[in-house]
Amino acid sequence: MDRRTALRIIALGAATPQLQLLKAAAHNHANLNIAWTPGEYKLQFFSEAENQMLDELTELIIPADSHSPGAHAAKVSLFADLMVATGEESEKSKWRNGLRMMGEEADRTSLAQALAKAAEHEEHPTTELEKFFTLLKQMAINGYYTSEIGIHQDLEYQGNTYLSEFPGCTPTP
Amino acid sequence: MQSTTQEFDVCVVGSGAAGGVMAKEFCEGGAKVILLEAGKQVDPSQFLSHMWPYELPYRGLRDEKQALFYQGDVRQSIRYEDSDQIGMDRIRVLGGRTVHWNAVTPRYAARDFREWSLAGVEEDWPLTYEDLTPYYERIEQMIGVCGHDDGLEIVPAGKHYLPPLPWRCSEVILKRALDTMGIPVISVRKAVLTKPYDGRPACHFCGHCMSGCDVSAVFSSATAMIPQAKATGNLTLRQNALAREILVDNEGRARAVSYFDTVSKQEKEVKARIVVLCAATIESARLMLNSRSPRHPNGIANSNDVVGRYLHGHLGKGSYFYLKELEGAKPFNQDGATDHVYIPRYNHLAGKKDYVGGWQIQVNFVSYMFPYQASKLPGYGPAFKAQVRRMQPALLFFGSFGKVLALPENRVTVDPHHLDADRIPIPVVRFRFGENDRAMWHDSDRSLLEISSRLKCQAFLDTDSPPGGFASHEVGTVRMGKNPKTSVLNSYCQAHEVKNLFVTDGSCFTTSAEKNPTLTIMALSLRAADYIKEQRRKGEL
Numbered sequence: 097m098d099r100r101t102a103l104r105i106i107a108l109g110a111a112t113p114q115l116q117l118l119k120a121a122a123h124n125h126a127n128l129n130i131a132w133t134p135g136e137y138k139l140q141f142f143s144e145a146e147n148q149m150l151d152e153l154t155e156l157i158i159p160a161d162s163h164s165p166g167a168h169a170a171k172v173s174l175f176a177d178l179m180v181a182t183g184e185e186s187e188k189s190k191w192r193n194g195l196r197m198m199g200e201e202a203d204r205t206s207l208a209q210a211l212a213k214a215a216e217h218e219e220h221p222t223t224e225l226e227k228f229f230t231l232l233k234q235m236a237i238n239g240y241y242t243s244e245i246g247i248h249q250d251l252e253y254q255g256n257t258y259l260s261e262f263p264g265c266t267p268t269p
Numbered sequence: 270m271q272s273t274t275q276e277f278d279v280c281v282v283g284s285g286a287a288g289g290v291m292a293k294e295f296c297e298g299g300a301k302v303i304l305l306e307a308g309k310q311v312d313p314s315q316f317l318s319h320m321w322p323y324e325l326p327y328r329g330l331r332d333e334k335q336a337l338f339y340q341g342d343v344r345q346s347i348r349y350e351d352s353d354q355i356g357m358d359r360i361r362v363l364g365g366r367t368v369h370w371n372a373v374t375p376r377y378a379a380r381d382f383r384e385w386s387l388a389g390v391e392e393d394w395p396l397t398y399e400d401l402t403p404y405y406e407r408i409e410q411m412i413g414v415c416g417h418d419d420g421l422e423i424v425p426a427g428k429h430y431l432p433p434l435p436w437r438c439s440e441v442i443l444k445r446a447l448d449t450m451g452i453p454v455i456s457v458r459k460a461v462l463t464k465p466y467d468g469r470p471a472c473h474f475c476g477h478c479m480s481g482c483d484v485s486a487v488f489s490s491a492t493a494m495i496p497q498a499k500a501t502g503n504l505t506l507r508q509n510a511l512a513r514e515i516l517v518d519n520e521g522r523a524r525a526v527s528y529f530d531t532v533s534k535q536e537k538e539v540k541a542r543i544v545v546l547c548a549a550t551i552e553s554a555r556l557m558l559n560s561r562s563p564r565h566p567n568g569i570a571n572s573n574d575v576v577g578r579y580l581h582g583h584l585g586k587g588s589y590f591y592l593k594e595l596e597g598a599k600p601f602n603q604d605g606a607t608d609h610v611y612i613p614r615y616n617h618l619a620g621k622k623d624y625v626g627g628w629q630i631q632v633n634f635v636s637y638m639f640p641y642q643a644s645k646l647p648g649y650g651p652a653f654k655a656q657v658r659r660m661q662p663a664l665l666f667f668g669s670f671g672k673v674l675a676l677p678e679n680r681v682t683v684d685p686h687h688l689d690a691d692r693i694p695i696p697v698v699r700f701r702f703g704e705n706d707r708a709m710w711h712d713s714d715r716s717l718l719e720i721s722s723r724l725k726c727q728a729f730l731d732t733d734s735p736p737g738g739f740a741s742h743e744v745g746t747v748r749m750g751k752n753p754k755t756s757v758l759n760s761y762c763q764a765h766e767v768k769n770l771f772v773t774d775g776s777c778f779t780t781s782a783e784k785n786p787t788l789t790i791m792a793l794s795l796r797a798a799d800y801i802k803e804q805r806r807k808g809e810l
């Protein structure tokens with residue numbers, strides 16, 4: 097990266113004047129029915145065993161590393177349960193069958209090897225197991241990167257704020 | 270049926286981009302106006318725009334932030350038959366789609382009104398750019414538009430812009446590449462306040478325009494036009510009032526509008542001397558087709574069977590570029606006010622093509638919160654996660670919008686055997702993209718590839734999917750024209766066959782350019798309002 101761009105971006109990250117007054121207005125949504133409270137969440141679709149496997153699989157897809165926690169800490173499997181439980185009927189059987197196939201494959205080898213096999217032809221999936229990988233990976237992505245951990249700890253997203261001015265990119269990179 | 274005895278000067282149906290302008294203009298002109306709005310107000314304090322995904326029931330992935338604006342069964346009660354991949358955007362809320370639009374407001378160019386004369390396709394509009402210029406100027410000042418005059422003929426500029434939005438680093442990098450290709454990129458013109466204006470505060474750069482602006486810094490009819498109309502004391506606003514039919518007198522002139530009160534579940538009727546439809550492209554056509562009477566057996570003002578025809582909109586597509594120069598940068602806040610720059614149509618600069626029309630590119634209007642690259646990169650595990658993170662600050666997004674020809678066979682009709690929840694025949698849409706549309710779109714793909722090769726980037730382009738539309742830009746079903754045989758309205762949006770019926774929403778477009786339609790919708794509404802006021806003064810209406 098051009099050195100000047102780098103300098104400017106770092107400065108942007110630091111200089112974000114906040115308008116606290118406006119911010120107060122944004123959290124005035126007492127009527128919203130929030131279904132998502134991971135602390136008390138009870139499984140609605142997956143069995144405990146399925147949830148356990150899903151938790152391990154999603155953690156293999158987006159693991160904890162030295163930078164941030166992974167899918168397990170972000171409780172991605174519970175998010176998946178909510179989405180599948182409240183989603184289309186046709187999706188439900190895909191999930192149930194997909195996890196069953198993963199389980200059978202894992203019994204022969206290991207869960208990590210089952211996942212590797214499922215991911216082998218990601219660009220052009222043909223087998224049912226390979227098609228299930230596409231579904232599973234997208235769910236892991238959706239769950240993780242919309243969680244507090246994904247947004248704030250991993251991506252360190254700086255936005256959704258109230259700025260009094262937008263700094264733009266100067267000097268020109 | 271409940272009917273009020275009062276006769277209003279004007280009944281406006283729908284309170285979106287067009288309806289807001291009409292209500293305000295007539296009320297301020299001293300007319301007694303009744304505004305029928307099928308939806309109801311959602312106060313900006315109820316918008317969910319600033320909520321974090323994990324504060325929403327389904328993390329926002331099921332459109333929770335926008336669902337507030339699509340009231341009743343409006344999204345389900347439509348049928349597509351024999352159609353390409355298109356979707357109609359029928360909203361039901363006070364303010365219409367301006368409640369969560371993106372507010373990009375290019376003017377049409379002189380050439381965009383003259384497709385027949387210049388390119389030998391479609392039809393010329395019954396008015397010219399010069400006819401509309403004063404109204405463009407006025408509407409830009411009414412709604413507050415930021416931007417800059419870059420002297421480009423393809424996007425004529427106004428005289429009164431608020432300061433332009435500052436450019437992001439990715440946009441500066443983009444300009445460097447486009448400069449080498451002779452493709453202009455300019456500051457976007459949009460109805461976002463870069464400083465306080467008309468009693469509304471300046472933008473705070475949260476990027477949430479399309480979920481609704483909590484401080485009304487982006488123009489919305491609901492918070493900018495309707496309150497001003499109300500302040501005159503001349504506005505009667507009926508919310509939850511779904512217009513069902515335009516009723517006519519013995520001469521076939523509009524005399525009243527019947528509507529269904531979706532809360533009390535009662536049929537009602539209001540009398541008015543003039544009826545102005547602003548219910549948007551699908552609804553205005555549906556309303557007219559459902560308004561059958563002995564004088565208008567084929568629907569009101571439709572003896573030539575043109576109402577509902579010529580439905581069109583934009584081809585739309587998204588492209589994601591991850592700029593090497595920004596990869597691995599320390600995360601920084603890029604939200605801004607969605608698009609800050611704009612690539613006007615440029616294919617005409619390279620000489621004549623074997624197709625007609627072109628495309629514009631809107632830049633960076635997607636959220637910076639979600640890592641789109643994660644769904645596009647292969648693999649998983651630690652390296653995958655780290656790569657997603659590295660690429661996150663490097664996004665440059667293009668939304669291309671392409672011209673679609675207005676053809677009579679593409680149309681909306683109504684199905685009297687299939688009623689919606691309010692017992693009104695549903696609209697049925699038939700639409701196919703034509704050869705010209707596909708040829709133009711194919712050339713836009715070629716051009717996107719060329720641009721991506723000039724940017725040092727990893728690009729995710731979608732050149733395989735079938736063309737899709739309409740990017741919420743559907744227009745054309747109650748078209749204006751010089752020829753009463755092939756059009757419904759004259760250049761003042763007045764029905765050829767029913768002198769006291771006007772249609773000023775997007776359905777009145779004769780043809781489309783590649784540009785976003787709404788500024789033109791509002792300018793046409795202003796012009797129609799002036800005409801109606803003048804005709805009333807003369808006693809003609």
Ligand SMILES: Cc1cc2nc3c(=O)[nH]c(=O)nc-3n(C[C@H](O)[C@H](O)[C@H](O)COP(=O)(O)OP(=O)(O)OC[C@H]3O[C@@H](n4cnc5c(N)ncnc54)[C@H](O)[C@@H]3O)c2cc1C
Nearest residue numbers: 283285286287307361365366371372373512774775785787
């Ligand atoms: C996410 C998004 C982004 C957009 N971005 C842009 C942009 O950047 N630039 C641009 O130019 N355009 C943009 N648009 C499109 C723009 O919003 C529309 O072109 C514009 O609002 C159309 O104006 P209208 O008056 O024709 O209809 P609308 O604004 O849709 O208003 C129609 C109104 O009629 C009401 N109604 C419908 N049926 C009835 C009935 N039977 N009785 C009574 N009332 C009825 C509706 O409730 C609504 O209030 C965007 C749209 C969306 C959704």
Ligand code: SF4
Nearest residue numbers: 472473475476478482
């Ligand atoms: S970016 Fe600006 S105009 Fe858009 S919603 Fe945020 S404050 Fe409103």
